[in-house]
Amino acid sequence: MTATVTLVLLAIGTYGLKALGPFLLAGRPELPAWLTRLSNLAPVALLAALAAVGTLTTRQDLTVDARLGGVLAAGVALWLKAPFVLVVIAAALTTAATRAVTG
């Protein structure tokens, strides 16, 4: 139920944001500066937070496990300018290998 409500609200809200430009702002030369800054910066904060929480927490506990190695491997792959596919594969392989070795 929670997932369905989230799905409906997020779908409506996301479509609204996507349609805002083509339908309402088409004549405008540019967005207000604060909105441009927010739309540039909010994803940076959120993506970093999501990556960190997804790596270092389990439910409400701080945890260090095989995921950390996987995400670090992804970071190295990104550093080496690897394509997205390889980044994801590097993360999965490193994590899987760590688990296979440490049980």
Add this chain to the structure above:
Amino acid sequence: MRHTEQDVSKEPTPRRRARAQALSIALAVTPFGVAFGAAATDAGLETWQTAGFSLFVFAGSAQFAAVEILGDGGSVAAAVTAGLLLNLRSVAFGVALVDAMPASRWKRALAAQLMIDETAAVATVQPDRDTSRYAYWFTGLALFAMWNVSTLVGATVVASSADLIHDLGLDATVPAAFLALLWPRLDQPTHRVVAVAGAAIAVLTTPFVPPGLPVILALVTVVPSVLRRETTS
């Protein structure tokens, strides 16, 4: 770089080049689609709900964020807020893509649903308005098809066993995907500060506040920059 007429005739036509760009990006998002399908199922979503996210939300980072937050026991409000804030950039895309939008209202309503990072990226680098429109539709439809098919594969084939997700290290692909989405934005010092501070706030508040909230709290790091008074371009 400028080309003479002769050079241009030897190159692939702009449309062909746009198709090649679109298809390579569509292939690149496939593992993310699979990872999303698996992650959503892992977070407790039914297959139809997972498919619904990819069909009706159709915005990778927001979908991942929402199901991650739900999977951790977060509220609808936290999941929707994080998802919508991640998609604020579509407003900016919409303004940048005015030329790529079809003239007809109905077509524009459909085109809006396809507005994501990848369509914006491909459509805005085309040489003229016609190619731009073509590239927008082609990229959008190719991505839409691949994203939804790969989501279903992730939700049905890959997620059929929780052990498989754990043993194959697929749970690490979600934070890795967030990192990959974040990476190109770390080219500016301000962004690096916001990213590191946001990550620290989110992790350190996790034990003390309800699930989903730590990610939202990370947004305090953008407040100083957003409220900055000066009108730099």
